Amino acid sequence: MFQAPYPPWDFTDRNSFAFETVLRRWPVILTGIIDNIYCRNHDLGVSLPSKSEEEKATVEVIIEEGKKIISKIGEVKYDMARDRVLQPIAEDGEALTDVYNKELEKLAEKSQNTWLTVPWLYSECYLYRLIRSFFVQTKHWKDYDPFLAQKEATFQKSSKAIYQLATTMHELEADEHTLASNPDNLKVIFKEMIQMCLWGNATDLSMLTHLSHDDIQHLQTVGRDAQAARAEYILKDDQEKVWQHLASLASKKDSRVDFVLDNAGFELFTDFVFADFLVTYTPYVSKVVFHPKLIPWFVSDVTPPDFKSATKSLLSPTFFPQEDTPEGTPASGASEESRQHLYEMVKRWESYIESGVFSLSVPIDSPLGSSDAKANFWTSPYPYWNMKELAPELHKSLEDSSLVIFKGDLNFRKLTGDVQWPASTPFETAIGPIAGSFPILSLRTNKADVIVGVDQEVADKLDKSGEKWRYNGKYAVVLFQPRAA
Secondary structure (H helix, E strand, O other): OOOOOOOEOOOOOOOOHHHHHHHHHHHHHHHHHHHHHHHHHHHHHHHHHHOOHHHHHHHHHHHHHHHHHHHHHHHHHHHHHOOOEOOOOOOOOOOOHHHHHHHHHHHHHOOOOEOOOOOHHHHHHHHHHHHHHHHHOOOOOOOOOOOHHHHHHHHHOOHHHHHHHHHHHHHHHOOHHHHHHOHHHHHHHHHHHHHHHHHOOHHHOHHHHOOOHHHHHHHHHHHHHHHHHHHOOEEEEOHHHHHHHHHHHHHOOOOEEEEEOOEOOHHHHHHHHHHHHHHHHOOOOOEEEEEOOOOOOOOOEOOHHHHHHHHHHHHOOOOOOOOOOOOOOOOOOOOHHHHHHHHHHHHHHHHHHHHOOEEEOOOOOOOOOOOOOOOHHHHOOOOOOOHHHHOHHHHHHHHOOOEEEEEHHHHHHHHHOOEOOOOOOOHHHHOHHHOOOOOEEEEEEOOOOOOOOOOHHHHHHHHHHOOOOOOOOOOEEEEEEOOOO
């Protein structure tokens, strides 16, 4: 099994984002879960007078179970603040408890099993699996996602960019044949799609969302200018290499692209848009497979229920508010025309899902906590280095892919093992034995300490500036590793 020649990031460096995470971020996340359960319990309590005696008894059990979950999460917060030993995860009948507990035993042997001595990657994965176990050990909370309300609220606040992108995709339809016959135009739009998925927020969509029918003729110039404006923030940019790889698929039949998903909501929407572009407007891709997490994970990661509900939410006439809400969600302000564009696009996605052009790597109706050999690995504590040995079915499946796109920061941390590589370490080196197994594209906005593939002089200059460039979200990398010849 591959072992990196450098130690993992942990909490010993008080200036690291790892330390910021255990000191501030995790307690806030845990408090948010407690508040979420408390609010649900309150609503259930308020509903009691309208219930029958039998219903009251059930509701009271649900409330009591919720209180126990709150108590357990409170204990975790207490232990974390006092650097206490991490406790084994209860055998709750779901996947990976043995994996986490065996790793915890190994860490205990090295005296690295307290909240401030444990490796960051392991402890963060452990935390979300531990939280999941608290819900699993109840009768009525097994299917409850404590982050769902937060995911949906954030999604609803993205309506303006969603409608803009829907109109952009509509305008591309008129030029579908022109685009297909002119790879240079396709290339510019492809790069903008990469940018959209890289930054993952509405503020960085200026070029793509304002692309009109008339702009198609000027795409090369407009695209170069927009790319140049962002270039200084992309510390390693393999977009050209990825495009060349994608264009090489023109002569191949039934090429498949896989998305290892990151966040639900608007980011999942942009993943759908990118996938739609690939299969609808380019001659290179025939099928897209999306890979979710099977349990609530890192607050906002996509689960099968999130994936399934995304298209339904986008098609619902009431999902995006027509007026500003007291919670701060702005009115969508969309025209009837924009609504129609969104409707047509999402109906196309639904037809793709029905026909298998778009598919989830697990059954789309998979409930939270289900187990699948092609998905369990994503919520393990392991780096992706040893996927072939630890998740052979998943690895074999990805070997059939023409391009595997790893979205976001956590996937980057797992690709590189979240260890203290020198910043100039080649991406190929940092991803270990998985390099060459299948074509890999990592789209990562810097939100953690680990970084590779960056020129050492650039990294040194940024370090000296005092800017928190490794994790402030201002910088990014686009890294491509081809399949071994």
